[in-house]
Amino acid sequence: MSSPLGLKDLRRVFDNLDKNGDGLLSTEELNWLLNMIGHIHSLEELESSIGKSSVDFHEFLIFYNSISDKSNGSIAIGEEADSRENIELETDQEDDLFQAFKVFDLNGDGFISTEELQSVLSRLGMWDERSGRDCGRMINAYDTNRDGLLDFLEFKHMMLFTVS
Structure with a gap:
């Protein structure tokens, strides 16, 4: 079992995927990452599951949390106002x-x-x-x-x- 990625690692992943530097990951960019780690989805399925065509870093963290193991050390991002x-x-x-x-x-x-x-x-x-x-x-x-x-x-x- 691999260790969950830390916040700094996730920021690096996000920034590397955000090719145009707009602070958003498109469903295409996100889907490429998911395919690389073995989570195969169509673009339509992915957009349907996240409810939009792109995500900012905070939304990316929530998405990561939803697909990662909830083991010790993982980032727990809630929907609370202070998150x-x-x-x-x-x-x-x-x-x-x-x-x-x-x-x-x-x-x-x-x-x-x-x-x-x-x-x-x-x-x-x-x-x-x-x-x-x-x-x-x-x-x-x-x-x-x-x-x-x-x-x-x-x-x-x-x-x-x-x-x-």
Whole structure:
């Protein structure tokens, strides 16, 4: 089972699909994405299900929520009046976490290795041979897929549960 996409990831997907930059995804653009992930619909079915010929980012999030698993970590977007404010707060937090992630992801491959963690902690004066810190154990504590690396969602989980 794959991890649900985070808000930053969804924003990137939306922006990449919005070829003309108008802030809207047409049913054609949305249908292309759905076909790529195995949800085959005709344009007529898709337009009928969303009730319009294009969606803005907020509507895209609601649509994503309707087709994604409702597992832990998924974005819960309600129809409440304050949902746009919640999205803005989540976006700011997500952006901050992504910027922090990029500091640790030294080679830019989208993962934090034990060596990268050790290097950054060392530069920050938070790690040396005598410190007793084991970067491998730090990563393993939050490495949910056990690949020896932290992806952004694992890093986010680590930051939200160790900082809070």
